[in-house]
Amino acid sequence: MECQNCQDREEHTCDNQMTGTYNGVIRHGHIQTNLGHTCGGYSRSQTVNERYCISIPDSYPLEAAGPVFCAGITMYSPLSHWGAVKGGMNVGIIGIGGLGQMGIKLAKAMGNNVTAISTSLNKKEHALKIGADRFVLSTDKESMDGAANSLDLVLNTISAEHQLGPYLSLLKRDGKLVQLGFVLGNHQVSQFPLMMKRLTIAGSLIGGMLKTQECMDFCAKHNIILDTKMITNKDLDQVYKILDAKNDQAVRYVLDIEKCN
Numbered sequence: 001m002e003c004q005n006c007q008d009r010e011e012h013t014c015d016n017q018m019t020g021t022y023n024g025v026i027r028h029g030h031i032q033t034n035l036g037h038t039c040g041g042y043s044r045s046q047t048v049n050e051r052y053c054i055s056i057p058d059s060y061p062l063e064a065a066g067p068v069f070c071a072g073i074t075m076y077s078p079l080s081h082w083g084a085v086k087g088g089m090n091v092g093i094i095g096i097g098g099l100g101q102m103g104i105k106l107a108k109a110m111g112n113n114v115t116a117i118s119t120s121l122n123k124k125e126h127a128l129k130i131g132a133d134r135f136v137l138s139t140d141k142e143s144m145d146g147a148a149n150s151l152d153l154v155l156n157t158i159s160a161e162h163q164l165g166p167y168l169s170l171l172k173r174d175g176k177l178v179q180l181g182f183v184l185g186n187h188q189v190s191q192f193p194l195m196m197k198r199l200t201i202a203g204s205l206i207g208g209m210l211k212t213q214e215c216m217d218f219c220a221k222h223n224i225i226l227d228t229k230m231i232t233n234k235d236l237d238q239v240y241k242i243l244d245a246k247n248d249q250a251v252r253y254v255l256d257i258e259k260c261n
């Protein structure tokens, strides 16, 4: 809580490493667990420093708040950092899973023109329904060519190995491509398009606590609510199988701790 990044309220970038809500090293706080690591939303209760508490507005459904602290802030933080929070930008969202859907809703509510980009045509209807102004099919050359040089900011949520080159072609001069998915391999990037259009490739991970509160309040104000499905511990094995198979569900699973036993 003392390094420069923490002082700047970018706690997730702490020089001494952030403490993950779950599967993190227990370094401060009084988390009752015999597993040796933090258990996040699988805990019945935790004691944390007030700095790490978020106020959820009374008007906001509690079960929908969980995804705000994950998908919400993951998309809100780069939108805010790269200027889209003021609106008026052309924003692209690659991947229409949990992150992407939140990104479309947030970017639209901020007043931007939003392009949804997916490998799958059957995401089109849903993307347009939740607020995208345009849909681009990334596997279709004509569709990609039609959107060339049109975007200021592209948030890339793809979490599988992929090439960045095709997406750089969508950016306007001084455009930014922000990497948000957990891709472990290396990207091969030709620097020529970067030079020709003065492009930036960047990355972002969740956000600091002030920004997270801002995101929560923004979601409440604009009634941005992801579809959730309440489950108990008995459903977990099945849910993990579903998520392992393909993590692009339109619904976010929320564990009802009070109903678990």
Ligand SMILES: [Zn+2]
Binding pocket: 001, 002, 003, 004, 005, 006, 007, 011, 013, 014, 015, 016
């Ligand atoms: Zn720190």
